[in-house]
Amino acid sequence: MLDKAFDLTGRVAIITGGGSGIGRATALLFSRYGGRVVLADLRLPAAETVAQEVRALGGHALPVKADVRVPEEIEAMVNRTVAEFGRVDILVNCAGGNYFTPIEDTTAEFWDKIAHLNVRGPFLCAKAVSKVMASQGGGVIVNVASNMGIQAAPGVAAYGSAKAGVVHLTRLMAGEWAKYNIRVNCVAPGPTKSEGYIRARLKASLDPDAPVDNALGRPGRPEELAYVILFLASDASSYVNGVTIPADGGPKL
Structure with missing residues:
Protein backbone atom coordinates (compact mmCIF):
# COMPACT_ATOMS: atom_id res chain seq x y z
CA MET A 1 0.00 0.00 0.00
CA LEU A 2 2.82 2.41 0.88
CA ASP A 3 4.71 1.71 -2.35
CA LYS A 4 1.52 2.33 -4.33
CA ALA A 5 1.23 5.80 -2.81
CA PHE A 6 4.65 6.65 -4.24
CA ASP A 7 4.02 5.00 -7.62
CA LEU A 8 4.59 7.28 -10.62
CA THR A 9 3.79 4.76 -13.34
CA GLY A 10 2.46 6.52 -16.43
CA ARG A 11 3.30 9.99 -15.15
CA VAL A 12 5.53 12.46 -16.94
CA ALA A 13 7.87 14.72 -14.97
CA ILE A 14 9.85 17.71 -16.20
CA ILE A 15 12.91 18.23 -14.01
CA THR A 16 14.81 21.46 -14.57
CA GLY A 17 18.46 21.26 -13.62
CA GLY A 18 18.12 17.55 -14.31
CA GLY A 19 21.70 17.13 -15.48
CA SER A 20 23.33 17.08 -12.06
CA GLY A 21 22.93 17.17 -8.29
CA ILE A 22 19.46 17.02 -6.80
CA GLY A 23 17.87 17.11 -10.27
CA ARG A 24 19.80 14.04 -11.41
CA ALA A 25 19.04 12.14 -8.20
CA THR A 26 15.36 13.01 -8.54
CA ALA A 27 15.25 11.80 -12.15
CA LEU A 28 16.80 8.45 -11.24
CA LEU A 29 14.44 8.00 -8.28
CA PHE A 30 11.34 8.97 -10.27
CA SER A 31 12.36 6.44 -12.92
CA ARG A 32 12.67 3.70 -10.31
CA TYR A 33 9.07 4.45 -9.31
CA GLY A 34 7.80 4.26 -12.88
CA GLY A 35 7.90 7.89 -13.94
CA ARG A 36 8.95 9.14 -17.37
CA VAL A 37 11.37 12.03 -17.03
CA VAL A 38 12.25 15.06 -19.11
CA LEU A 39 15.74 16.24 -18.19
CA ALA A 40 15.87 19.97 -18.85
CA ASP A 41 19.29 21.51 -18.42
CA LEU A 42 21.35 24.39 -19.74
CA ARG A 43 24.05 21.82 -20.52
CA LEU A 44 22.60 19.31 -22.96
CA PRO A 45 25.51 16.82 -22.65
CA ALA A 46 24.87 16.58 -18.89
CA ALA A 47 21.17 15.93 -19.50
CA GLU A 48 22.02 13.30 -22.10
CA THR A 49 24.33 11.52 -19.67
CA VAL A 50 21.59 11.30 -17.04
CA ALA A 51 19.12 10.16 -19.71
CA GLN A 52 21.47 7.28 -20.49
CA GLU A 53 21.55 6.38 -16.79
CA VAL A 54 17.76 6.37 -16.67
CA ARG A 55 17.51 4.19 -19.77
CA ALA A 56 20.07 1.78 -18.33
CA LEU A 57 17.62 1.26 -15.46
CA GLY A 58 14.87 0.48 -17.97
CA GLY A 59 13.25 3.90 -17.73
CA HIS A 60 12.14 6.52 -20.24
CA ALA A 61 14.00 9.84 -20.48
CA LEU A 62 14.04 12.83 -22.80
CA PRO A 63 17.02 15.21 -22.53
CA VAL A 64 16.22 18.81 -23.48
CA LYS A 65 18.41 21.91 -23.57
CA ALA A 66 16.58 24.66 -21.75
CA ASP A 67 17.58 27.91 -20.07
CA VAL A 68 14.91 28.74 -17.48
CA ARG A 69 15.76 32.43 -17.85
CA VAL A 70 14.50 32.41 -21.45
CA PRO A 71 10.68 32.21 -21.88
CA GLU A 72 10.93 30.90 -25.45
CA GLU A 73 13.11 27.98 -24.33
CA ILE A 74 10.68 27.15 -21.54
CA GLU A 75 7.76 27.07 -23.98
CA ALA A 76 9.79 24.87 -26.32
CA MET A 77 10.60 22.53 -23.42
CA VAL A 78 6.93 22.13 -22.51
CA ASN A 79 5.84 21.76 -26.14
CA ARG A 80 8.44 19.08 -26.79
CA THR A 81 7.37 17.20 -23.67
CA VAL A 82 3.74 17.20 -24.77
CA ALA A 83 4.73 16.16 -28.30
CA GLU A 84 6.79 13.25 -26.94
CA PHE A 85 4.62 12.04 -24.06
CA GLY A 86 1.23 13.72 -24.52
CA ARG A 87 1.06 15.28 -21.06
CA VAL A 88 2.90 16.86 -18.10
CA ASP A 89 2.01 15.52 -14.67
CA ILE A 90 4.89 16.82 -12.56
CA LEU A 91 7.25 19.78 -12.67
CA VAL A 92 10.29 19.88 -10.40
CA ASN A 93 11.84 23.36 -10.43
CA CYS A 94 15.38 22.37 -9.52
CA ALA A 95 17.49 24.70 -11.67
CA GLY A 96 19.23 27.39 -9.63
CA GLY A 97 22.55 28.71 -8.48
CA ASN A 98 24.36 31.11 -6.18
CA TYR A 99 27.58 33.05 -5.70
CA PHE A 100 28.36 34.35 -2.22
CA THR A 101 28.57 38.15 -2.25
CA PRO A 102 28.40 40.65 0.64
CA ILE A 103 25.50 43.08 0.43
CA GLU A 104 27.81 46.04 -0.12
CA ASP A 105 29.36 44.29 -3.13
CA THR A 106 26.03 43.20 -4.63
CA THR A 107 25.42 45.13 -7.84
CA ALA A 108 22.06 45.62 -9.50
CA GLU A 109 23.23 43.43 -12.37
CA PHE A 110 24.24 40.61 -9.99
CA TRP A 111 20.93 40.89 -8.13
CA ASP A 112 18.98 40.59 -11.37
CA LYS A 113 21.10 37.64 -12.54
CA ILE A 114 20.43 35.69 -9.34
CA ALA A 115 16.74 36.63 -9.27
CA HIS A 116 16.17 35.67 -12.91
CA LEU A 117 17.62 32.22 -12.36
CA ASN A 118 16.24 31.41 -8.93
CA VAL A 119 12.74 32.90 -8.76
CA ARG A 120 11.78 34.23 -12.20
CA GLY A 121 12.78 30.91 -13.81
CA PRO A 122 10.60 28.74 -11.54
CA PHE A 123 7.72 31.19 -12.02
CA LEU A 124 7.95 31.00 -15.81
CA CYS A 125 8.28 27.20 -15.82
CA ALA A 126 5.33 26.76 -13.49
CA LYS A 127 3.20 29.18 -15.51
CA ALA A 128 3.99 27.30 -18.73
CA VAL A 129 3.16 23.84 -17.38
CA SER A 130 0.08 25.03 -15.49
CA LYS A 131 -1.79 25.49 -18.77
CA VAL A 132 -1.16 21.87 -19.75
CA MET A 133 -1.93 20.57 -16.26
CA ALA A 134 -5.20 22.50 -16.06
CA SER A 135 -6.31 21.17 -19.45
CA GLN A 136 -5.64 17.56 -18.42
CA GLY A 137 -7.31 17.78 -15.00
CA GLY A 138 -4.41 18.52 -12.67
CA GLY A 139 -0.79 18.00 -11.78
CA VAL A 140 1.91 18.61 -9.20
CA ILE A 141 4.64 21.24 -8.98
CA VAL A 142 7.58 20.93 -6.59
CA ASN A 143 9.77 23.99 -6.18
CA VAL A 144 13.29 23.64 -4.80
CA ALA A 145 14.15 26.66 -2.65
CA SER A 146 16.83 26.74 0.07
CA ASN A 147 17.05 27.04 3.83
CA MET A 148 18.70 30.39 3.05
CA GLY A 149 15.27 31.53 1.91
CA ILE A 150 13.93 30.82 5.40
CA GLN A 151 16.78 31.96 7.64
CA ALA A 152 19.34 34.73 7.32
CA ALA A 153 22.95 34.00 6.39
CA PRO A 154 25.88 36.22 5.38
CA GLY A 155 26.74 36.75 1.74
CA VAL A 156 23.43 35.60 0.27
CA ALA A 157 21.27 38.73 0.09
CA ALA A 158 20.34 38.16 -3.55
CA TYR A 159 20.10 34.37 -3.37
CA GLY A 160 18.29 34.27 -0.02
CA SER A 161 15.78 36.88 -1.16
CA ALA A 162 15.14 34.97 -4.39
CA LYS A 163 14.64 31.69 -2.55
CA ALA A 164 12.35 33.39 -0.03
CA GLY A 165 10.40 34.50 -3.07
CA VAL A 166 10.14 30.87 -4.18
CA VAL A 167 8.77 29.89 -0.77
CA HIS A 168 6.05 32.55 -0.94
CA LEU A 169 5.39 31.95 -4.64
CA THR A 170 4.70 28.33 -3.70
CA ARG A 171 1.93 29.42 -1.34
CA LEU A 172 0.44 31.80 -3.91
CA MET A 173 0.44 29.20 -6.70
CA ALA A 174 -1.04 26.57 -4.39
CA CYS A 186 8.39 23.28 -1.93
CA VAL A 187 11.50 21.74 -0.39
CA ALA A 188 14.17 23.91 1.22
CA PRO A 189 17.50 22.05 1.22
CA GLY A 190 20.47 22.91 3.37
CA PRO A 191 24.05 22.23 2.24
CA THR A 192 23.89 19.31 -0.18
CA LYS A 193 26.91 17.40 -1.42
CA SER A 194 26.25 17.85 -5.12
CA GLU A 195 28.85 18.30 -7.83
CA GLY A 196 28.49 22.06 -7.47
CA TYR A 197 28.97 21.89 -3.69
CA ILE A 198 32.13 19.83 -4.07
CA ARG A 199 33.55 22.19 -6.72
CA ALA A 200 32.80 25.27 -4.63
CA ARG A 201 34.40 23.78 -1.52
CA LEU A 202 37.52 22.73 -3.38
CA LYS A 203 37.80 26.13 -5.07
CA ALA A 204 37.73 27.72 -1.61
CA SER A 205 40.37 25.21 -0.39
CA LEU A 206 37.79 23.61 1.91
CA ASP A 207 37.24 19.92 2.52
CA PRO A 208 33.94 18.78 0.89
CA ASP A 209 33.69 16.08 3.57
CA ALA A 210 34.14 18.45 6.51
CA PRO A 211 31.30 18.74 9.07
CA VAL A 212 28.77 21.51 8.52
CA ASP A 213 26.97 23.69 11.03
CA ASN A 214 23.70 21.80 11.45
CA ALA A 215 22.37 19.34 14.02
CA LEU A 216 23.45 16.30 12.00
CA GLY A 217 26.87 17.81 11.39
CA ARG A 218 27.05 16.92 7.70
CA PRO A 219 25.78 18.03 4.29
CA GLY A 220 22.87 16.20 2.76
CA ARG A 221 23.16 13.82 -0.15
CA PRO A 222 21.24 14.54 -3.37
CA GLU A 223 19.46 11.19 -2.98
CA GLU A 224 18.10 12.27 0.42
CA LEU A 225 16.56 15.39 -1.10
CA ALA A 226 15.16 13.33 -3.98
CA TYR A 227 13.07 11.27 -1.56
CA VAL A 228 11.49 14.42 -0.14
CA ILE A 229 10.69 15.56 -3.68
CA LEU A 230 9.22 12.14 -4.50
CA PHE A 231 6.93 12.43 -1.47
CA LEU A 232 5.69 15.84 -2.60
CA ALA A 233 5.28 14.76 -6.23
CA SER A 234 3.39 11.54 -5.49
CA ASP A 235 -0.02 10.61 -4.12
CA ALA A 236 1.64 10.06 -0.74
CA SER A 237 1.21 13.82 -0.23
CA SER A 238 -2.22 14.15 -1.86
CA TYR A 239 -3.54 16.37 0.98
CA VAL A 240 -0.39 18.50 1.21
CA ASN A 241 -0.53 21.84 -0.60
CA GLY A 242 1.32 25.13 -0.28
CA VAL A 243 3.93 23.97 2.23
CA THR A 244 7.72 24.18 2.35
CA ILE A 245 9.60 21.27 3.91
CA PRO A 246 13.05 22.15 5.29
CA ALA A 247 15.54 19.36 4.56
CA ASP A 248 18.68 20.80 6.08
CA GLY A 249 19.85 18.52 8.87
CA GLY A 250 18.06 20.51 11.55
CA PRO A 251 19.11 23.53 13.64
CA LYS A 252 22.23 23.21 15.76
CA LEU A 253 21.41 24.06 19.38
Missing part, protein backbone atom coordinates in the same frame (compact mmCIF):
# COMPACT_ATOMS: atom_id res chain seq x y z
CA GLY A 175 -3.91 28.86 -3.50
CA GLU A 176 -4.65 30.07 -7.02
CA TRP A 177 -4.27 26.78 -8.86
CA ALA A 178 -6.06 24.44 -6.45
CA LYS A 179 -9.20 25.01 -8.54
CA TYR A 180 -7.38 23.26 -11.40
CA ASN A 181 -6.38 20.34 -9.15
CA ILE A 182 -2.75 21.48 -9.28
CA ARG A 183 -0.85 21.03 -6.03
CA VAL A 184 2.25 23.16 -5.42
CA ASN A 185 4.77 22.48 -2.66
Whole structure:
Protein backbone atom coordinates (compact mmCIF):
# COMPACT_ATOMS: atom_id res chain seq x y z
CA MET A 1 0.00 0.00 0.00
CA LEU A 2 2.82 2.41 0.88
CA ASP A 3 4.71 1.71 -2.35
CA LYS A 4 1.52 2.33 -4.33
CA ALA A 5 1.23 5.80 -2.81
CA PHE A 6 4.65 6.65 -4.24
CA ASP A 7 4.02 5.00 -7.62
CA LEU A 8 4.59 7.28 -10.62
CA THR A 9 3.79 4.76 -13.34
CA GLY A 10 2.46 6.52 -16.43
CA ARG A 11 3.30 9.99 -15.15
CA VAL A 12 5.53 12.46 -16.94
CA ALA A 13 7.87 14.72 -14.97
CA ILE A 14 9.85 17.71 -16.20
CA ILE A 15 12.91 18.23 -14.01
CA THR A 16 14.81 21.46 -14.57
CA GLY A 17 18.46 21.26 -13.62
CA GLY A 18 18.12 17.55 -14.31
CA GLY A 19 21.70 17.13 -15.48
CA SER A 20 23.33 17.08 -12.06
CA GLY A 21 22.93 17.17 -8.29
CA ILE A 22 19.46 17.02 -6.80
CA GLY A 23 17.87 17.11 -10.27
CA ARG A 24 19.80 14.04 -11.41
CA ALA A 25 19.04 12.14 -8.20
CA THR A 26 15.36 13.01 -8.54
CA ALA A 27 15.25 11.80 -12.15
CA LEU A 28 16.80 8.45 -11.24
CA LEU A 29 14.44 8.00 -8.28
CA PHE A 30 11.34 8.97 -10.27
CA SER A 31 12.36 6.44 -12.92
CA ARG A 32 12.67 3.70 -10.31
CA TYR A 33 9.07 4.45 -9.31
CA GLY A 34 7.80 4.26 -12.88
CA GLY A 35 7.90 7.89 -13.94
CA ARG A 36 8.95 9.14 -17.37
CA VAL A 37 11.37 12.03 -17.03
CA VAL A 38 12.25 15.06 -19.11
CA LEU A 39 15.74 16.24 -18.19
CA ALA A 40 15.87 19.97 -18.85
CA ASP A 41 19.29 21.51 -18.42
CA LEU A 42 21.35 24.39 -19.74
CA ARG A 43 24.05 21.82 -20.52
CA LEU A 44 22.60 19.31 -22.96
CA PRO A 45 25.51 16.82 -22.65
CA ALA A 46 24.87 16.58 -18.89
CA ALA A 47 21.17 15.93 -19.50
CA GLU A 48 22.02 13.30 -22.10
CA THR A 49 24.33 11.52 -19.67
CA VAL A 50 21.59 11.30 -17.04
CA ALA A 51 19.12 10.16 -19.71
CA GLN A 52 21.47 7.28 -20.49
CA GLU A 53 21.55 6.38 -16.79
CA VAL A 54 17.76 6.37 -16.67
CA ARG A 55 17.51 4.19 -19.77
CA ALA A 56 20.07 1.78 -18.33
CA LEU A 57 17.62 1.26 -15.46
CA GLY A 58 14.87 0.48 -17.97
CA GLY A 59 13.25 3.90 -17.73
CA HIS A 60 12.14 6.52 -20.24
CA ALA A 61 14.00 9.84 -20.48
CA LEU A 62 14.04 12.83 -22.80
CA PRO A 63 17.02 15.21 -22.53
CA VAL A 64 16.22 18.81 -23.48
CA LYS A 65 18.41 21.91 -23.57
CA ALA A 66 16.58 24.66 -21.75
CA ASP A 67 17.58 27.91 -20.07
CA VAL A 68 14.91 28.74 -17.48
CA ARG A 69 15.76 32.43 -17.85
CA VAL A 70 14.50 32.41 -21.45
CA PRO A 71 10.68 32.21 -21.88
CA GLU A 72 10.93 30.90 -25.45
CA GLU A 73 13.11 27.98 -24.33
CA ILE A 74 10.68 27.15 -21.54
CA GLU A 75 7.76 27.07 -23.98
CA ALA A 76 9.79 24.87 -26.32
CA MET A 77 10.60 22.53 -23.42
CA VAL A 78 6.93 22.13 -22.51
CA ASN A 79 5.84 21.76 -26.14
CA ARG A 80 8.44 19.08 -26.79
CA THR A 81 7.37 17.20 -23.67
CA VAL A 82 3.74 17.20 -24.77
CA ALA A 83 4.73 16.16 -28.30
CA GLU A 84 6.79 13.25 -26.94
CA PHE A 85 4.62 12.04 -24.06
CA GLY A 86 1.23 13.72 -24.52
CA ARG A 87 1.06 15.28 -21.06
CA VAL A 88 2.90 16.86 -18.10
CA ASP A 89 2.01 15.52 -14.67
CA ILE A 90 4.89 16.82 -12.56
CA LEU A 91 7.25 19.78 -12.67
CA VAL A 92 10.29 19.88 -10.40
CA ASN A 93 11.84 23.36 -10.43
CA CYS A 94 15.38 22.37 -9.52
CA ALA A 95 17.49 24.70 -11.67
CA GLY A 96 19.23 27.39 -9.63
CA GLY A 97 22.55 28.71 -8.48
CA ASN A 98 24.36 31.11 -6.18
CA TYR A 99 27.58 33.05 -5.70
CA PHE A 100 28.36 34.35 -2.22
CA THR A 101 28.57 38.15 -2.25
CA PRO A 102 28.40 40.65 0.64
CA ILE A 103 25.50 43.08 0.43
CA GLU A 104 27.81 46.04 -0.12
CA ASP A 105 29.36 44.29 -3.13
CA THR A 106 26.03 43.20 -4.63
CA THR A 107 25.42 45.13 -7.84
CA ALA A 108 22.06 45.62 -9.50
CA GLU A 109 23.23 43.43 -12.37
CA PHE A 110 24.24 40.61 -9.99
CA TRP A 111 20.93 40.89 -8.13
CA ASP A 112 18.98 40.59 -11.37
CA LYS A 113 21.10 37.64 -12.54
CA ILE A 114 20.43 35.69 -9.34
CA ALA A 115 16.74 36.63 -9.27
CA HIS A 116 16.17 35.67 -12.91
CA LEU A 117 17.62 32.22 -12.36
CA ASN A 118 16.24 31.41 -8.93
CA VAL A 119 12.74 32.90 -8.76
CA ARG A 120 11.78 34.23 -12.20
CA GLY A 121 12.78 30.91 -13.81
CA PRO A 122 10.60 28.74 -11.54
CA PHE A 123 7.72 31.19 -12.02
CA LEU A 124 7.95 31.00 -15.81
CA CYS A 125 8.28 27.20 -15.82
CA ALA A 126 5.33 26.76 -13.49
CA LYS A 127 3.20 29.18 -15.51
CA ALA A 128 3.99 27.30 -18.73
CA VAL A 129 3.16 23.84 -17.38
CA SER A 130 0.08 25.03 -15.49
CA LYS A 131 -1.79 25.49 -18.77
CA VAL A 132 -1.16 21.87 -19.75
CA MET A 133 -1.93 20.57 -16.26
CA ALA A 134 -5.20 22.50 -16.06
CA SER A 135 -6.31 21.17 -19.45
CA GLN A 136 -5.64 17.56 -18.42
CA GLY A 137 -7.31 17.78 -15.00
CA GLY A 138 -4.41 18.52 -12.67
CA GLY A 139 -0.79 18.00 -11.78
CA VAL A 140 1.91 18.61 -9.20
CA ILE A 141 4.64 21.24 -8.98
CA VAL A 142 7.58 20.93 -6.59
CA ASN A 143 9.77 23.99 -6.18
CA VAL A 144 13.29 23.64 -4.80
CA ALA A 145 14.15 26.66 -2.65
CA SER A 146 16.83 26.74 0.07
CA ASN A 147 17.05 27.04 3.83
CA MET A 148 18.70 30.39 3.05
CA GLY A 149 15.27 31.53 1.91
CA ILE A 150 13.93 30.82 5.40
CA GLN A 151 16.78 31.96 7.64
CA ALA A 152 19.34 34.73 7.32
CA ALA A 153 22.95 34.00 6.39
CA PRO A 154 25.88 36.22 5.38
CA GLY A 155 26.74 36.75 1.74
CA VAL A 156 23.43 35.60 0.27
CA ALA A 157 21.27 38.73 0.09
CA ALA A 158 20.34 38.16 -3.55
CA TYR A 159 20.10 34.37 -3.37
CA GLY A 160 18.29 34.27 -0.02
CA SER A 161 15.78 36.88 -1.16
CA ALA A 162 15.14 34.97 -4.39
CA LYS A 163 14.64 31.69 -2.55
CA ALA A 164 12.35 33.39 -0.03
CA GLY A 165 10.40 34.50 -3.07
CA VAL A 166 10.14 30.87 -4.18
CA VAL A 167 8.77 29.89 -0.77
CA HIS A 168 6.05 32.55 -0.94
CA LEU A 169 5.39 31.95 -4.64
CA THR A 170 4.70 28.33 -3.70
CA ARG A 171 1.93 29.42 -1.34
CA LEU A 172 0.44 31.80 -3.91
CA MET A 173 0.44 29.20 -6.70
CA ALA A 174 -1.04 26.57 -4.39
CA GLY A 175 -3.91 28.86 -3.50
CA GLU A 176 -4.65 30.07 -7.02
CA TRP A 177 -4.27 26.78 -8.86
CA ALA A 178 -6.06 24.44 -6.45
CA LYS A 179 -9.20 25.01 -8.54
CA TYR A 180 -7.38 23.26 -11.40
CA ASN A 181 -6.38 20.34 -9.15
CA ILE A 182 -2.75 21.48 -9.28
CA ARG A 183 -0.85 21.03 -6.03
CA VAL A 184 2.25 23.16 -5.42
CA ASN A 185 4.77 22.48 -2.66
CA CYS A 186 8.39 23.28 -1.93
CA VAL A 187 11.50 21.74 -0.39
CA ALA A 188 14.17 23.91 1.22
CA PRO A 189 17.50 22.05 1.22
CA GLY A 190 20.47 22.91 3.37
CA PRO A 191 24.05 22.23 2.24
CA THR A 192 23.89 19.31 -0.18
CA LYS A 193 26.91 17.40 -1.42
CA SER A 194 26.25 17.85 -5.12
CA GLU A 195 28.85 18.30 -7.83
CA GLY A 196 28.49 22.06 -7.47
CA TYR A 197 28.97 21.89 -3.69
CA ILE A 198 32.13 19.83 -4.07
CA ARG A 199 33.55 22.19 -6.72
CA ALA A 200 32.80 25.27 -4.63
CA ARG A 201 34.40 23.78 -1.52
CA LEU A 202 37.52 22.73 -3.38
CA LYS A 203 37.80 26.13 -5.07
CA ALA A 204 37.73 27.72 -1.61
CA SER A 205 40.37 25.21 -0.39
CA LEU A 206 37.79 23.61 1.91
CA ASP A 207 37.24 19.92 2.52
CA PRO A 208 33.94 18.78 0.89
CA ASP A 209 33.69 16.08 3.57
CA ALA A 210 34.14 18.45 6.51
CA PRO A 211 31.30 18.74 9.07
CA VAL A 212 28.77 21.51 8.52
CA ASP A 213 26.97 23.69 11.03
CA ASN A 214 23.70 21.80 11.45
CA ALA A 215 22.37 19.34 14.02
CA LEU A 216 23.45 16.30 12.00
CA GLY A 217 26.87 17.81 11.39
CA ARG A 218 27.05 16.92 7.70
CA PRO A 219 25.78 18.03 4.29
CA GLY A 220 22.87 16.20 2.76
CA ARG A 221 23.16 13.82 -0.15
CA PRO A 222 21.24 14.54 -3.37
CA GLU A 223 19.46 11.19 -2.98
CA GLU A 224 18.10 12.27 0.42
CA LEU A 225 16.56 15.39 -1.10
CA ALA A 226 15.16 13.33 -3.98
CA TYR A 227 13.07 11.27 -1.56
CA VAL A 228 11.49 14.42 -0.14
CA ILE A 229 10.69 15.56 -3.68
CA LEU A 230 9.22 12.14 -4.50
CA PHE A 231 6.93 12.43 -1.47
CA LEU A 232 5.69 15.84 -2.60
CA ALA A 233 5.28 14.76 -6.23
CA SER A 234 3.39 11.54 -5.49
CA ASP A 235 -0.02 10.61 -4.12
CA ALA A 236 1.64 10.06 -0.74
CA SER A 237 1.21 13.82 -0.23
CA SER A 238 -2.22 14.15 -1.86
CA TYR A 239 -3.54 16.37 0.98
CA VAL A 240 -0.39 18.50 1.21
CA ASN A 241 -0.53 21.84 -0.60
CA GLY A 242 1.32 25.13 -0.28
CA VAL A 243 3.93 23.97 2.23
CA THR A 244 7.72 24.18 2.35
CA ILE A 245 9.60 21.27 3.91
CA PRO A 246 13.05 22.15 5.29
CA ALA A 247 15.54 19.36 4.56
CA ASP A 248 18.68 20.80 6.08
CA GLY A 249 19.85 18.52 8.87
CA GLY A 250 18.06 20.51 11.55
CA PRO A 251 19.11 23.53 13.64
CA LYS A 252 22.23 23.21 15.76
CA LEU A 253 21.41 24.06 19.38
